[in-house]
Amino acid sequence: MLSAGILLTACGPLGLRRQPAAPLGLGAETREQPALSGDGRLLASLVERGGRTTVLLQDRRSGQVLPLRHLRRQQPHSSPSLSWTGRYLAVLVQQGPHRQAVIEDRASGRLQPLFLPAGREPQRLSLAPDGRRLAVELLDNGQRRVELFDLSALLEPDLAPGQLQSGGGPGVAP
Amino acid sequence: MSRRRCWPLLALPLLALPLLLSGCFGGNLRPLPGLNQRLAQLGASHDPQLSGRWLVLIAGRQGRQQVQLLDLERGLPVPLPGLNRADSQPISVAVDQQGERLVVVRQRDDRTELVLHRRSLMASEAIPIEPAGIPRGINLSADGRLLAVEVSRGGLWQVDLLQLP
Numbered sequence A: 001m002l003s004a005g006i007l008l009t010a011c012g013p014l015g016l017r018r019q020p021a022a023p024l025g026l027g028a029e030t031r032e033q034p035a036l037s038g039d040g041r042l043l044a045s046l047v048e049r050g051g052r053t054t055v056l057l058q059d060r061r062s063g064q065v066l067p068l069r070h071l072r073r074q075q076p077h078s079s080p081s082l083s084w085t086g087r088y089l090a091v092l093v094q095q096g097p098h099r100q101a102v103i104e105d106r107a108s109g110r111l112q113p114l115f116l117p118a119g120r121e122p123q124r125l126s127l128a129p130d131g132r133r134l135a136v137e138l139l140d141n142g143q144r145r146v147e148l149f150d151l152s153a154l155l156e157p158d159l160a161p162g163q164l165q166s167g168g169g170p171g172v173a174p
Numbered sequence B: 001m002s003r004r005r006c007w008p009l010l011a012l013p014l015l016a017l018p019l020l021l022s023g024c025f026g027g028n029l030r031p032l033p034g035l036n037q038r039l040a041q042l043g044a045s046h047d048p049q050l051s052g053r054w055l056v057l058i059a060g061r062q063g064r065q066q067v068q069l070l071d072l073e074r075g076l077p078v079p080l081p082g083l084n085r086a087d088s089q090p091i092s093v094a095v096d097q098q099g100e101r102l103v104v105v106r107q108r109d110d111r112t113e114l115v116l117h118r119r120s121l122m123a124s125e126a127i128p129i130e131p132a133g134i135p136r137g138i139n140l141s142a143d144g145r146l147l148a149v150e151v152s153r154g155g156l157w158q159v160d161l162l163q164l165p
Helices: B003-027 B035-039
Strands: A017-020 A031-036 A042-051 A054-061 A078-082 A088-095 A098-105 A110-115 A121-127 A133-140 A144-149 B044-051 B055-063 B064-072 B077-078 B087-093 B101-110 B111-118 B122-124 B134-140 B146-153 B155-163
Touching: A031 A078, A031 B134, A031 B146, A031 B155, A042 A078, A042 B155, A054 A088, A088 A121, A088 B101, A098 A121, A098 B055, A110 A121, A121 B044, A133 B044, A144 B055, B035 B064, B044 B087, B044 B134, B064 B087, B064 B101, B087 B134, B101 B134, B111 B134
Parallel strands: A078 A121, A144 B044
Antiparallel strands: A017 B155, A031 A042, A042 A054, A078 A088, A088 A098, A098 A110, A121 A133, A133 A144, B044 B055, B055 B064, B064 B077, B087 B101, B101 B111, B111 B122, B134 B146, B146 B155
């Protein structure tokens, strides 16, 4: 049974408030590679399902598991990353002998495979909260290297309330 | 036309279907050449995280890895005084959308520590892991107030959520 996350302790040296990730009610199980939506409402993480590493999307407060239409296969999954509201979930899936970057659009129900230049194997992803850019850690001739890609022609922006569609959006230098 | 002769004609559209579908729904990723050239100048790099106009990652040459923060609108790395230390090796890093708060997991001597760095203060402070555990992956909400940490405890990976002040 799913239940809400519980606030464990009040204050530490930094004034921290700790909260365990919303439990699944399945006892102690391993959970890796957490990713929050930009607004902090959703949490994606990797869990073991039937011996296969699978991405799980949850409402952070209630623990409710949210359906992912296309991501029940092609395990192992790795490196989940969410947009601002969690509309988009970027993740690496296994496609034969290779890793493939995909984005599930939870609003339209579509799966968007993302094709990298040939010969480059993705290791890790980070989707910008507005969905306009993707950072990919690639393995290229045995060396890890981060490259940036433009998604603006592929995805509608997932904007924070009040965020302008044109211009730089949030992130004014302090 | 005999049934046997029809087979290739019937099979062709079926074989082409996955290609057609990938063409319709897939997308070739369009690189950002100016920013990628800037990233290449940093040497080997890993563990990227995007937030707002910022890209934070770990990069360096000849084993000397540092946290690097790039302002993507200016295409320039931003100095991080008080964060990178000669006696520590960063493992993972996250940034908020203002580029003000950076959270870093780093190896120092034989310890793995989690620190919060405020750029405007040029100061870092340790975030305690309770119950004790070894942190690895991190992720920060856009406002920099909620931190998700992957922690190893007793052979099990868990996820802690911390509300930062």
